[in-house]
Amino acid sequence: MFATEFPPLGHIVNWPGFFGDGAFEFNKVVLVYVLALLMVVIIFGLAGRKKALVPTGLQNIGEMAVDFIEDGIVMDTMGEPGKKYAPFLMALFLFVWFTNIFGIIPVIQMPASARIALPLFLALLAYVIYHGAGFKEHGLGYIKHALVPPGVPVALLVLVVPIEFISKFLVQPFSHTVRLFANMLAGHILLVTFGVLTGALMGTGILASVVGLLPFFALVFFTAFEVLVAFLQAYVFTLLTGVYINAAISHEH
């Protein structure tokens, strides 16, 4: 009765293509990218066209998003000098959030960030941007700025410099990637697990159906929880990008 078949991991997030082959294959993950793109363009395109004195509807959403990014992320992590990075951080947050939230949208139910391609690209892009900003700000002195923390005794530099190099130049983009990717994949696997379990138990007998209510309620709970996770992961990814940029361009060392 409980011998339900759990699909292999690759089958949970590895969607067949709707059309196209190879590098141009269009599958559900790509569809989520396109939907996220359309939602950003439509919502913020319409929000920017309306200029009422008292904002309502989409204008309100657009202004809240701008305030959230500028005041809640840029000013908190970088201050005034970080304002020029606000469009990049806003694009990061909105794109990641919209691709995450599709994990609980019925029929689609696939967070694109549960596939490593998008988190890896965004983390590498952020990596290039914050190190580029660091070199632009400090010139070649950025290497010392990045590798030699202030106040460290000279004797410890032999130990600290390699650690900082590994941390900031090698590990950071991957930790940035995996934090988003793994969280969204784990959430998606959790939903699939309870979904499969509910589906397997329901309708296979009275006792099984009663027992099946438990994973069903867990599914409802974790679906609601994924709303929070989708936002939180987008926020954390964007916030960390801001923190990394600030660490690269700051003169506090």
Next chain:
Amino acid sequence: MQRIRLLVVAGAIVLAATVGFSHTAGAEGESNYKDSFTEECAHLLSEGGTLDDCQEAPNPLVPAPHELLYGTLAFLIVFGFLWKMGMPAIKAGMAARSDKIKDDLDAAEAERTEASTILTEYQAQLADARTESARIIEEARQAADEVRSGLQAKAEADINELKTKATADIEAAKLQAVADLRGEVTALAIGAAEQVVGRNLDAETNAALVEAYINQVGANS
């Protein structure tokens, strides 16, 4: 509201298209299989693979090229749109509102200052008017006092004049009365004396005697 309806309709179309895509993809050449995974497994088995190959999932840490390509394009479009159009338009709206609110506040401040100035002027004018009215009242009071004093002085002068005149009249009347009384008393005394002593003295002597007598009486009184 109409835009929201349009968005809902657009969303429904997209969802329908998605379901359609899924069904199309799922139905593609698989009439003999339960689903695409079964079909994939059947292909693997027919190519000499094992059931383990069917369960083997692609490495989730290796990015799919098509997802990388479309993801990159989609993000760059989102970034470009927000950078050049979305954020500037929204921020322009916010800035316009801030400017309008600032202008309204400045205008309100200017009007408040103007009203305050006008109030100060009115208060100053009111104070001037009060001072002026007080001055006028004081002047009127002084004028009235002067008039009253003048009239009083004139009345007192008149009274004094009348009193002096009356005193003089009374004195004259008194002198006249005294003179008349003296004459009559003299005449009476003479008559009386004549009656008493008969005819022993002439009239002038009698008058002189009586006059002397009366003066003596007047001096004693």
